[in-house]
Amino acid sequence: MIAALAQLPPLIASHLLLASAAMGLALLIGLPLGLLAARRPGIGSGILGAASLAQTIPGLALLALFYPLLLWLSSLLGGVIPALGFLPALLALTLYALLPILRNVVTGLNGIDPAVMQAADGVGMTPGQKLRLVEIPLAAPVAMAGIRTAAVWTIGAATLATTVGYASLGNPIFSGLQTENWSLVLAGCIGAAGLAIAVDLLLALVERGLARRRRLPILIGAGVLAIGLIGALAPLFAPRERTIVVGAKNFSEQFILARLIGTRLEDAGYRVTYREGLGSAVAFRALAAGDVDVYVDYAGTLWTGAMGRTDSVPPARMLADMSRWMAAGPKTAIVGSLGFENAYALATRRDAGIGSLADLAARAPGLSLGADLEFLDRPEWRAIRNAYGLRFRDQRAYNPTFMYRALSGGQADVISAFSSDGRIAAEKLIVLADPKQAMPRYDALLLISPDHARDTRFIAALRPLIDAIPVAAMREANYQVDRDANKATPEQAALWLQSRIARQSH
């Protein structure tokens, strides 16, 4: 737990930075827009409606939507906009923070006694004086309450920035959830909640100062906030060299491989940062856009996903086709295969007595399918469903860790599984054969961004990983992280895997 808490400070700093930037932008937009909405009720209801609509979109989806939007904008403008990391997170959170600010500014302004406004006219105030001397001071306490709400929401929602590759307090939460390392999850939650409470208390002080027209609480609240922000900004001004960004999707094997790659690169003298927990569709686009420099993806995933192929070809041709496609289009490059396959497959308990997808088709209508969060939307699922005519009694999506629990607990009879998953051997599951070869191959491929496609030093640093990891070794490393007791962190499993590789090469 202490180790988990020790990694928080830099995350708190970047979390605070993102949340305050989003709040700043939301205030910059929300305050004048709120004023306009209060002055023109016709326009106002439209503005508030739009802000409410943005609020109903789940935070995770809002973040995910900004990624393709920014990619598209970036392609229009010649690639100057970073589509991953800070910017999409900033925009999504800003949109999220707008509603409480807008609503309270409007409420605050509309709540001013009409007699007071009449008196303001009567004493001969200009519109600017009315705003400065009457409307702002009288609406400020109510507006401040909205700003507090927005700040707490923003700090909470900023944990989701992890999914678009921005380092936040969501990092320990998401990686902890994946690897069932609850102390990591707890550390992230404590950090985010602590930050939210601290900021809320300071803003409450400012609010009270505004309401009672006392300067001291306002100065203390705003002062401490400013000091915190300056502290969070400080690392930005430290001299920095170009770092390599290692990407990882959102499951244990990816976390382990990212650490393995990162250690290799650090040994070769590179500075490394990680963007972990990327969505499967986001990861390859991030690589092509140069937001990620290196990550591991699987042949079949690229084949059906990024390349949009639905046909099956022999493995050797598949790799050649893929290299040609990359050279022609996204300009990314394949360093090589790591030596194991992590195929999508369906698995059952041994006692189910099913051996292949062909057997399964007959019994499927009485069975329940548990799938990971992506599987049911993936072309592989459509391919086997159509090839074998699979129709289940019901199908449900689970977080991978809980999916295995559902199978052992009987809530699911068949699950989507990965062939390199350590739990297949450990829980004595049957991976169903695919006699029609409806699923493509899923060799783990080491991919690098366009910038590094001809970078011989970079490629040389990664080369020792090629064909170095047998599936048994990967399964064992995965199991170290995924098992329920005596869990290892992805870093520890990566170290173990590295020592396995070193032993082999001797």
Next chain:
Amino acid sequence: MTDGAIALSYEDVSRVYAGAAAVNHVTLAIHTGEFVALVGASGSGKSTLLRMANRLETPHGGRVLRDGEDIATLDPVTVRRATGYSFQNVGLFPHMTVAENIALPARLAGRSAIDVPAALERVGLPAAYAGRMPSQLSGGEQARVGIARALAGEAGLLLMDEPFGALDPVTRDKLGHTVRDLHDRLGLTTILVTHDMAEALLLADRVIVMARGQVAADASPRALLAGEAGDDAAALVAVPREQAEKLRALGG
């Protein structure tokens, strides 16, 4: 009281609300130093007529002149700063102290700080009230602060739109006398809108009765009581007169 100069005049002024004329072709001249009461029922157009004098409302027809100058050609803010204005809801700024409220007109005009204790004393409030917030005052005290604020701009023209409307009769009577006293001492031109004929008769030099957007009577209190101003005016005067007679009879 009057020295003959015209402080404010309405020339064929009209103002329409939702198709109906609130003020209908009114022509009127008010002399410097006069204390004028505008009397009439709700909707008679008396408030609208008053509010056109400091451009809180704009006429749809005709001209309003201040010291011979058409105020439509002047900046509304300038016109309002040159006018003392107090109204029924007072409209003290709740986030400012009594002193800040009173000093505001001078501050807006860019003049140096005014003598707040003297301004409070003028309206019969102790100097210690300067630091209080409006919410700490009674309704009558708030009305007094409102009058002090209206006078603080040192404008010669004081417009009062039912300033005592929400007050109890005793407070109301006292405040009326305070205002009349200030009018005389400071040499103001005062227009008081009220629906209370007795108040108008007792305080004003001249009573203008408004009905359906037009001037129904325009006379001194003495002439009104003598019935020299027409039937409409006589009917309005009859009520307070009867009340006074009944009270006298009760007292024996």
